[in-house]
Amino acid sequence: MFLTKFLTQRSLTPSYILFNISRALQYQTSTRKSTETYPKQNLKPKFDAINFEHTLKPYAEDLTLENQHEKLSNLILPLSNHSYDEQLQIKQDIIEQVFDQIGRAILWDKRVDSQVLKYVEFQQGKFCHVESIIPSPIIDHYRCKDDLSCGYGVDGQKTIGFYINPRNSKNFPNTLCIPPMHLKSMKSKHILTLKHFDQFLKQHPLSICENTNIFKKDQYWRSITLKSNEQNDLMMNVIVHPQSFSKNEIDQMKKDLLNYFIDGSGRECEINSIYFQTCAQNRCTSEENPFELIYGNEFIYEIYNEKKFRISPESLLHVNKKAAELVYTSILEHAQIDENTIVLDIGSAIGIYSILASSIAKKVYAIDPVTLCIEDGKFNAKLNGCRDNIEWICGSAEVNLHRILKKIADLHGDHSRIVAIVNLSRYSLSNRMITILRSLPSIQRILYVSSKSDGQIMHNFYELAAGERSKLKQIGAPFIPTSIYPIDSLPHTTDAETIVNCVRV
Known part of the structure; x- marks a missing residue:
């Protein structure tokens, strides 16, 4: 057809x-x-x-x-x-x-x-068939994670928000920062916290970084990340540039934060956790520069699909909790997992797919590049009383995938039924990874989860269907996208979460 x-x-x-x-x-x-x-x-x-x-x-x-x-x-x-x-x-x-x-x-x-x-x-099945989009259960005030940058506003004052770049940087060299307090997507508690952080910056003597990609001397306050759960427990991560500050001067910045948000007018935000990180690069992982807990609880917790998960400073958190639960349910439904299925969770983050699948699947392999996410996943598996059938692997999927598939073949035989769940916000599949996935006949289904449709992701689908004349050698039978299941996880934007069901033909 x-x-x-x-x-x-x-x-x-x-x-x-x-x-x-x-x-x-x-x-x-x-x-x-x-x-x-x-x-x-x-x-x-x-x-x-x-x-x-x-x-x-x-x-x-x-x-x-x-x-x-x-x-x-x-x-x-x-x-x-x-x-x-x-x-x-x-x-x-x-x-x-x-x-x-x-x-x-x-x-x-x-x-x-x-x-x-x-x-x-010969119309043997669906091909690139898009199902009707599933609406988000909540339309406004749904974001439980916000990443915001420090900068100078239209009035020239220090503020916190999103950058808007100039059309011509030669004629107008300044990138402006606009506070997001009027956005429909933001939670009221996040808005209150941002208003107070804006006031904190204005009264603090230290200057801010005007642009997170360009660092200048004597600029310190960089950005914050806000994470909250359905119970409105709030975690705030504050990132600063250390410049040439001594330990005592950095400690004073921490004290200033606590004086305002715990003992001062910012206490009305009722923040549960405050983390502090020094970072002199565009982005620092917890391995490079650890997040330091300077106030409150080490973690906050959220319930997804009747399972409890802890959230740490570097945890990958879906911005729309209610829509995320629809995504997780849809993944499990279309993965067709049973007691004979082995699941590859590529980009496992805090382990939600792995933990939800472990009660059904024979074996689950969870792969993520961030150590803290793997630690969260292991903790969450114990927290939810999961069976001892999840193997947690920290590192690049490309490096580990070949070893994992060889191990599966050795342990379970070449005729095992394998389903791969690929979280494309964590990994974009390289040609080598596609070769590995296609080389094992036991992998009959790949489920892609993505909120974007950029060129690299689209190229993945193309290479999965390429034939013998491809540059890829001995790649095995092709995969094709049969059905696409869209879920609106980002109301008011042009993006939506898509689950792409790729089957081997």
Whole structure:
């Protein structure tokens, strides 16, 4: 059905977003010398997300005290002026266009595996079929994690918020920072904390970093991260640049924070945990520069799908708790896990997929590059009384995947049934990883979870379906995206969580 539609329609969709995806896919692949066999289609995209956001994108030169909050909302929440039904339809259109283009790109290239063509031509199953988007259970005030930067506002005062860059840095060299207190997505407790941090910065004698990517001498306060659970327990991580400060001077910065937020007017925020990190680079992991607990509880806890999980300073936390539970439920449903299934959780974070799957699966291998996330995962498994069938592995998936699959083959035989869950916010699959995944016949299903559709992710789908003439050697039977399950986890934005079910053909 898809192939018939592909052969009879008349040109590739002329949307900017789809054009970029197509270019990204074709960059590393060869295309047919003649496309006369493929008549052009005349369908126009229903919604062009890239051009839409570009028309709303603000620049620092255009900001005033009166319009700054409206401009920031246009940047962060571009669909906030649409009804929620309209937002869902726009997102549905975007996702359908993206995967229509992916399907065309897979079939268009001469490297496509013959099994893929046979599968599609004889309608052996779904191919790039997008299901109806599932709405978010909560539309406003849903964000339980916010990353914000220090900077100078339109009025020239120190503040905390999001950066808006100038259109022309030569004529207008300053990047402005806009406080996000008017955004619909932010929790009221986060807004209250930001108002107080704004006041703290204004009264503090030390200067702030004007830009997190460009560090200047004698600039100290950099950024904060706020994390909260459904019970409104709040963790605040404060990141500063140490410059040439002594230990005593750094300790004074910590005391100033506590004097304001624990003993001063900021105590009304009722913060449960305050962490402090010094970082002289763009980003520092806990291994490089540990987070120091300077007040309160070491962790906060959240309930996902009736399981309890601890959250640490570096834990990967889904920004919309209610929508996240829908994602986890959908993953388990479409993974078709039973007592004979081995699960690869690639990008396991705090272990939610692994822990939810462990009660059903034969064995679970959880891989994540962050040590603190692996420690959280191990703790959460014990906290929830999981069976002793989860193996936690810290490190690069690419380095560990071949060893894990060899171990699976040795322990369970080549005929084990393996399902891979790939969290693309943690890993983007390289060609080598795809080769490894395709090389083991036991892997029959790969579930991709992503809130973005950038070129690298789209290229993953392309290489999974490539045939024998691919640069990849001895890659095994191909995988194709059969069904896509969108869930709106980010209301008022053009993004949505997508679960892509890839099966081997």
